[in-house]
Amino acid sequence: MKLTSLFAGLFLTSAAVAETPVLTVYTYDSFISDWGPGPAVESAFEARCGCDLQMIGAGDGAALLSRLRLEGTRTEADVVLGLDTNLTAAAAETGLFSPMSLSADYAVPGGWSDTHFVPFDWGYFAFVHNTDLTAPTSFRSLAASDLKIVIQDPRSSTPGLGLLLWVKAAYGDAAGDIWADLSDNIVTVTAGWSEAYGMFLEGEADLVLSYTTSPAYHVIAEADASKTFALFDEGHYMQIEVAGKLATTDQNALADQFLQFMVSDEFQSIIPTTNWMFPAVTPKTGLPDGFPQALRAEQSLIFSPEEAAAQRSAALEEWQSALAR
């Protein structure tokens, strides 16, 4: 008797669960941390979709793509959120993503058109420093100074890869020389962003590779105006973060609804002060006070996804041999 009711109970619970569709979104870890956009995004979307939004963290952007490639068509994911344009060429090539596009009033410099992915935020890489420093104005002036910098390893960190492509985009064939000149300015190269930024805050270096929006974090979250970023004459490399729908999804309509929600005002207004990036579509209320201005279009550097994929290995070897000397 007891056993029967137990089974009946189990059956009823699973039936009740089955009525609520589950949308599985793979994303990077910091997106779903308590300080990231995750919690607010989840409650806002669940309030309108009548579904269970499950966001699963899988390392960072590059680890996310590796996981998808491992899982292939067996993946549970319906949507992947958190790749950037340095990864989208490889991601599209897997054939795992469904072709799609969403029209919105994108604020991404240079506009947006892609056959598989939709942007949700973007930012510029930049060297962050204390306001009392006389900042360098270019990679060349940085290399000529005795200022010390901490950077991230392009092999293990997204900002690190961004810097690699930044130098490549700005200097092309001369990138190797720039790295050789920079090598005596580099205190160390860390595995991830947190170690580098922590070392900078501890005073180990004068500048750290981060984003133009990082000083805004100190202003808005900590009421500390002592940090700013160095504006470089070469322009600043951009990172555009995107999401895509898996071709194997069993929640097609729900996935579309989520991506539509992603470019809506509600989602986009969560981004600036949780992910500390520029929203892909500027919210009606504008950007929060303390947020930096977007740079002019000619100051924005970026490789197309295909170029980024084609340049990466050679740029990495150049970097390695210049710094291992």
Added chain:
Amino acid sequence: MLRIVFGGAVLIALLLFSLGTALVVGLQGRGLAALNSADWSAVKFTLWQASLSAVLSTAMAIPVARALARQSFPGRQALITLLGAPFILPVIVGVLGLLAVFGRAGWISAALEWAGFAKLSIYGAPGVILAHVFFNLPLVTRLLLQAWAAIPAERFRVAESLGATPWAYFRLIEGPMLRATLPGAFLLVFLLCLTSFVVALAVGGGPKGTTIELAIYQAFRLDFDLGKAASLALVQFTICGAVSLLAFLVPLPQTDGLGLDRAVQRLDGPQHRIWDGLWISVASAFLVLPLGAVLMRGLRHMLEVPPQIFAASLTSLTIAIISTALCLAMALTLAWPLPAADHWPAAWRRPRAF
């Protein structure tokens, strides 16, 4: 019978999970041809830094552990407890603590600058070794301290009554114990340093500080070259296996003799007071200053800790308790059938250092 069945099941499960996955990885690998010159220099650097870190950590732990074993002073127990701290500290916190003392903006650099000298720069190989010794010296010290405490007190009393010289002490009592304990301790530190990559990179100063672990990370995460990742993993596995085998082959003397009590009352303490005091002071300064730096920074922000931290702490606690229980249960089940295997050749039953 039952214990053999349980123990056997756990053993088979462990072997399947460890060697089974290693075999699968091995089959995926593309052999050593997949490795380029940068990978080989990563292999060399890894071997070099892990060996040096392990040698220094174990060599320095000997005088520190001996000093702690034969001296008694107020705060001794607290210091021994504190020795456990670096090992459980998140790596990045430990590194930032070390940098607060030894970094470019650290206390030593500040003192040097004040005295008119150049700043201290530890980045590069010295930093990697320094950090690895910081994390592992306390661990080995604790291991050795336990081994020292396990020497029956009678031996020291007999040695004392026979008027043994310090050399005789070492040769007859402490030497055999060290020979039994050090290979295991060395192996442990070697393996920990072999797989470290956040520390090696953070204070390693650049791509020169690349370890095999980072190369695996790159092959998997950035290049998605599973064959190469497998080849690199196999190289790492082979090195671990070879070193484990070496440590296993070191002949272990029988150290466990009969003793009536376990309280170590060393009569030779006073004569080594100054030397021991020096070692204890140096080791505690090396350990306590970085920890103190972390604590000082942390305390100021103690009241600003957001509520999410408490929920996160609870999650960590839950995971830790469950893992400990599982691990203990499996280890006990494994150890259980061992005494029953009386018919095993004597050599198999020799006590091992780990």
